[in-house]
Amino acid sequence: MAIYHLNASVGTRANGQSASAKSQYIGRLGRYARGAEVIAHVESMHMPDWAAVGSKRALATGLAYWREADKSERANGVLFRSIEFALPRELTAEQRLALAREFAASISTQPDGGRLPCTLAIHSLGKDAANPHVHLLLSERINDGLCRDKSMWFRRAARQGADPASGGARKADIASRRTAWLSEVRAEWAARANKALAAAGHEARVDHRSHDERGIAVLPDTHLGPAAAAMERRGVASKRGRRRRERAKVEHEIRSQNEDAEQEGQPLRGVRQNALRPGQFVAGGKVGWAYKPSDTFIRPVRRNSDLDDELEAQDRERQRMERARAIAGEPKKPGEWVDVVRANRYREQLGKVARRKDGTCEIEIRGSGGGFMIDYGGRLEFHRCDDLTAARLSAVAAQAKQWKEVEVSGSDVYVRQAASQMSAQGMRVVAADPAQQKHVDAGNAHGEARRRQWQRDQQQHSPLAPHAPAASYQEHFDVH
Structure with missing residues (x-):
């Protein structure tokens, strides 16, 4: 079943992160080589000429480029942007590779034709066979095709009107509009994944929007993870499994209340999650845990002031205890x-x-x-x-x-x-x-x-x- 998952993060020297360590991790090099059996494909795109050094595997992971970023990027600069996204299991290995390449090329291409150096690694073998996904490492420095050596690449870009080759590679305008950029990336991946699924003849589709944006009145699900899933398969109840079952029970109660409210013509009212502790929800007198808290309303819950007061009192007592x-x-x-x-x-x-x-x-x-x-x-x-x-x-x-x-x-x-x-x-x-x-x-x-x-x-x-x-x-x- 195709699922939507896309997570983006940023790596900076100020936070103690390393671009070379990240590239070695996603490419399973050096101290991370033990997990190399999960690697299905690794390649780097749009790298400058001076980064084409090292072994075949080092070239694939762009190790020379990311090491130089650690060494020469400004102290307050962004070393890399990391994007991790799930690949549809319905597609074949070749179709997944083509889809990942297409998406990476799309988001790394700038409006003026410049391209961002990036490293792409697909993990879909071994223990990740049931969870195919991609790690994409993206640089903010634009490769505009001009010849620069590594000592010049990470310097400040030339001022407007000056010869671009006299300064370092320009930086993409991502930081100033990072929220809008991330929304665009999420929508882009959903569109390309759905297009690939349709082309392959599959009915499954993914959606990057939240339940609230889609008008779906369900609670956020709890991700089991491999350890909890294995426990549940053995018949052993896990904490995350219990949370998922509690969520399903509460969801059933909400649906029942909604049906009663519609039949009786009563107004509906939501319970705002951020009125509680982050990650907690209350419904039907039960207290449980949601995997991802939301600032939106959980709809629908029948309007009942006495019930609301009782639930709030129960929650205060539970928090105190x-x-x-x-x-x-x-x-x-x-x-x-x-x-x-x-x-x-x-x-x-x-x-x-x-x-x-x-x-x-x-x-x-x-x-x-x-x-x-x-x-x-x-x-x-x-x-x-x-x-x-x-x-x-x-x-x-x-x-x-x-x-x-x-x-x-x-x-x-x-x-x-x-x-x-x-x-x-x-x-x-x-x-x-x-x-x-x-x-x-x-x-x-x-x-x-x-x-x-x-x-x-x-x-x-x-x-x-x-x-x-x-x-x-x-x-x-x-x-x-």
Whole structure:
């Protein structure tokens, strides 16, 4: 099935990129030679005469030209523009080569007849047999046919009215109109690919326009990639596969809502994606992930202010929970400890304690790059710290508050590690989100095994530390 894919990027010395390294990569030369089995064809076009040096493969990749670009192009200049595009699988190898050459010649030809030096590499063999694509490396220096050596080529062009040969090769007007140029390139590739498909007798067509521009009310798809696709073929659910299935479910809900709205004559309303976190969409009470976020509206969704408010509230809560890792247990006063011995262990890991206006305590976590813990009394939240640190502190805090049963929420890694740490201390741990209970069960099993081993090793010692009267943060830390 023919698909549209075209990605453009720019390489500059200021960003630490190298034109020669890029040409060696797409041509699989030097340190990239191990992947040479994917190469179906490599050639360079419109190169100046001085670049015709080196081995046959180096000539094909234009290596001499791109090395000189790295060496002589201005520090703030563009070394290359890279265009990667997918070839239709319906075409034969010969038809793909002809199509790629035709497209490269078209976009490298300037209105005044000059041509941009470029290197074209087709990857369609070996592991890329099912994903034929082209890497096109484009220079912005125009080859106008005048004789210049490499020392002159990358200099500034001659001023208007002067002899062009007295200066370097002119630069194409791409940077000043890069958005329009890219739109033209994308449209050009779609037109030429469709023309080649029609000439070969295939009905498949590609379209460079977005769903919004085409008036199609579907959510952006999730690209599986080779690793996730292989997992799905083996029957193993992958994260990207789950996102794709969630997207299909939400799309079905949107279509159902649209049908109901049309039958009832109700107005339609979209949900603006950029009102949420980038890449996130909400519909039908579900939160999922889109592969490519959009600033346009997802259409159609029935207008329902109550539903909109509920979805926004759910999204705010989800965002807050994703930023924090939390445990909850028997309510205590914010800042109150029961087990003073274990509370004192925080001296090395916690810093300043601040009382907040709402009566809660905010405690700095040392060595976490700005992390902090908030004590709500019956709930502790850990912000801006890694999962392992939060899990370790969760176990100590739960002991200090003498919680026997704890509910955890946060990332999968956190809930598993926190369950392991706390179950090793004899606490019962459950997940706030039922979908994460499997991770908690795995952590509980690991913690119980550690606890039993520790009990066997310490049969003569009590596993519980002595308890002291209740204490508060003020008695053990500096409160500011």
